[in-house]
Amino acid sequence: MRPDRHRAPNCYDRSVEVDSELARQALRLALSAELTRRAARSAGERLAPDLDARALVAIARDLAEIAAPVERAHRLRFAPPYPGVTAGVQQARGGRRLVLACAVQSADGEPEAVVYTTLIAGRAPQVTAAPAGAQIPSGWAALAEG
Numbered sequence: 001m002r003p004d005r006h007r008a009p010n011c012y013d014r015s016v017e018v019d020s021e022l023a024r025q026a027l028r029l030a031l032s033a034e035l036t037r038r039a040a041r042s043a044g045e046r047l048a049p050d051l052d053a054r055a056l057v058a059i060a061r062d063l064a065e066i067a068a069p070v071e072r073a074h075r076l077r078f079a080p081p082y083p084g085v086t087a088g089v090q091q092a093r094g095g096r097r098l099v100l101a102c103a104v105q106s107a108d109g110e111p112e113a114v115v116y117t118t119l120i121a122g123r124a125p126q127v128t129a130a131p132a133g134a135q136i137p138s139g140w141a142a143l144a145e146g
Contacts, residue, residue, distance in 0.1 A: 024112065024113075024131070024132075027074070027112060027113065027129075028113050028129035028130070028131070029129070030074070031070070031074070031076075031104065031113060031115060031127075031129040032115075032127055032128050032129045034070055034073075035066065035070060035082075035115065035117070035127035035129075036124075036125065036126060036127040038066035038069075038070070039063055039066060039117065039125035039126075039127055040124055040125055041066075042059075042062055042063055042065065042066055042125075043059045043062065043063065043119070043125050045124055046122070046123060046124050047059065047119060047120065047121055047122060047123060047124070047125065048121065048122070049095065049121050049122030050121065051096060051121040051122075052096065053088075053089035053096060053098075056089050056096055056097075056098040056119050056121065057089065057098065057143055057144065059098075059119055059125075060083050060086070060098055060100060060117070060119060060143055061143060063082065063083045063117065063125075064081060064082060064083065066082070067081065067082035067083075070082075075106065075107045076104050076105065076106060076107070076112060077104075077105050077107070078102045078103070078104060078105075078115070079102060079103050079104075079105055080102050080103075080142065081102070082102055082115070082117075083100040083102065083115075083117045084100040084101045084102030084115070084117070084136070085100065085101060085102065085136060085140040085141055085142055086098060086099060086100045086101070086140055086141070086142075086143060087099065087137065087139065087140050088144075092120060095120060095121040095122055096120070096121045097118065097119065097120040097121070098118075098119045098120075099116060099117070099118050099119075100116070100117045100118075100119075100143075101114060101115065101116050101117075101136040101137075101140065102114070102115055102136075103115075103132070103136065104129065104132075111132035111133075112132055113129040113130060113131065113132055113134075114129070114130045114131070114132065114134040114135075114136060115127060115128070115129050115130075116128045116129075116130065
């Protein structure tokens with residue numbers, strides 16, 4: 001028996017011939033799950049309910065550290081760099097939230113997905129990967145310095 005026989009196939013590996021839409025969906029699910037898990041490890045399983053705008057921005061800045069291992073593991077890159085651009089901290093039902101977005105490209109520069117990271121005071125960090133055609137609003141910008 002070959003030693004690699006029991007290895008799980010990489011279902012979104014471009015060298016494996018599978019339905020391309022299925023492969024893209026698998027990649028988006030994997031990115032969502034892995035980035036959400038890493039964000040929770042970095043920021044905490046649940047953000048404090050009384051976070052102010054400055055604290056949310058600081059947490060978002062710290063999330064930049066989780067990008068490199070994901071990029072290496074999946075042979076991807078984030079543009080702009082993860083966690084991306086934002087409209088800024090917003091009031092949401094008595095709390096604050098910060099939504100960030102960045103595009104995901106293959107090593108060849110092909111669009112793969114758009115990743116949205118949501119930080120809401122009092123809740124767990126959430127990352128969602130949408131299809132590559134999803135729009136990042138034109139007015140969004142990098143996190144403010146400081």
